[in-house]
Amino acid sequence: MAGWEEAHWTSAVDSGVPRSQRRSGPYLKYMPDRVEGLGLSIDGGLARRAAAVERSIRELNGPRAENLAGVARFLLRSEAIASSRIEGIAPSAQQVALAELGQFESVRGVSEQARLVADNMTVVRRSTTELVDVETLSVDHIVELHRALLTDQSHHHGLRTVQNWIGGSSWNPIGADFVPPGPDRVPALMADLVDYMNGAAHGPLIQAAVAHAQFETIHPFTDGNGRVGRALVHTVLARRGLTRDAVLPVSLVLATLRDRYVAGLDAYRHDSAPGTPAAGAATNTWLEVFVESCAMAVEQSVRLVTRIDELRESWREQLTSHRTSRGRRPLPRADSAAARLLDRLTEAPVLTATTLSAILDVSYPAANAALDELHRAGILQTKVIERGATAYLAREVFELITRAERALASTSFDTRASAPNRSVPALPRE
Structure with a gap:
């Protein structure tokens, strides 16, 4: 059963940082339920809404969107930029395009941030092409996807063998916002996740939502979990046939709705017994956030x-x-x-x-x-x-x-109605 496990942190740092960062003591880490074979009690209204959003996504691939194959590339670039913005990387679109060109030709003056976003584009592209074509996904496929994101950082490659955490101190997990499962649990949890992704027990949107939340909860890498987790959303939607040509700008929406996104993931990390009303309510809270984010992404795709x-x-x-x-x-x-x-x-x-x-x-x-x-x-x-x-x-x-x-970046998706709620590029000169 999902729940919080108490652990003890023994600091190995005895100098060089403030005493408060050298703390030893108890902390809680989260162990999620397995998702393969997981029975979900989805609210009727939410199930109908998810089905309606799935239909609208399929329509993006229809005859009236004959230019969508070209637009997909545009959406891919915006998605990659936004996905990286969530983690504080914010180069201009032109710099990113020059960095992408620099993968094949010599281009001077390209910033390191732009190169990182260009690498992120490669990850999103692989998630919607290479991983769609394989008959059966494996943990190794996801590890290789991660390796492509952090090509020059070999110390981050592979499933983690150390405890990591989100928020709080850089030196210990005591008081962190969230502590994922211990490294010894990661291989089995990832094997369970890919088993779930290879099946079709739930509708495409629900499957993408559960896969994303479970991946972020496992947090299997020492860096780049957010970007790989968002790329896997595209993998599920493409493998299930929802996005043959389109790449939904989901990260653009999730970045705007960051508070709701984090609250949804927090709700997903419940400690109620599977199948109980409390477990269903917690999971439905996250699913509602995800489905509505996809609905907004569809609306913005149509406008684009x-x-x-x-x-x-x-x-x-x-x-x-x-x-x-x-x-x-x-x-x-x-x-x-x-x-x-x-x-x-x-x-x-x-x-x-x-x-x-x-x-x-x-x-x-x-x-x-x-x-x-x-x-x-x-x-x-x-x-x-x-x-x-x-x-x-x-x-x-x-x-x-x-x-x-x-x-x-506007919660109204219109800067005339509400100002951007995060750092955004300046308006181009007329």
Whole structure:
């Protein structure tokens, strides 16, 4: 049965930190119930709401969202930025895009924070591609996902073999906000979690909610648990077929509703016997927070689809005006590099001729000509990234991301109704 276990901390620090940080003494750590085979008593209203939200998520993949494959990349970037913002990493969207380009080409001036977010994008991408395709998830898959997040920090790789905790002192768990299970319990709990994720005992949203809360409760790594835990939400939703093309910006919403998010996780960590009304009420509190967060994420996704469609239409008008002013046909052929580039800009708003050549599978001269045409039309701007090397930027995409982040940082999802409740990037200059 889930509950709190008393343990004793013996400090190994005898100097170098204040005496208050060298404390030894009792503390409580939490041991959750196993989730494989867990019977959930879900309120009828909540079950109906979850089903309705699942339908709305599936609609994002429908015919009316024909451009969603491109939007997914945009949402992936916003999700990765927001997921990292929760943990205090807040570079600009443009810096992140340059860092992503720097994974393949030499780019100077990229901040370490931007590189970390770019790495986080890799984790979210893997969670919705590689982990979706495997027949059976394993603990090793999650460990490798974590390794991809912290590529240069080998001391954090693998399931933890030490006690960790959240909040309080950096030197002892006494008085911490939450202490997860001891390291000896982690392997079995993680094996149970992947067994649950491989099944379909509950609906997709409920499964994603339980998997996320259980992972954060186990806290199996010494760092990066929050980012991996949020990535696993995408894994469940994609494996269950809810998000074939879309990547819901769930972290954007959870970051805004941080107090409710933490309170929901606290409720999930109950000490009532399985199957009792108290256990059901505690679990339902968390499930309600998660389902409503997904509902809000769907609403924001629909708005972003509309805004990106409007941006693409304005680009077409700019390109038409540019070409007709030079006596050319209004728009390039649909299969030309320029036309195909126009459709890919929201996915890759920072490009070089080399990267575009690889993306479109065209020659370097054709890629360079397409970038130059959109630059001359005022759609792209240039930036020197290395001596003799130039990148092309679609700055309107970064402006769109910035405005979306600001709106999603408002509890009303509209900064005109309520100010952002966390640190957000400045508004772009008009």
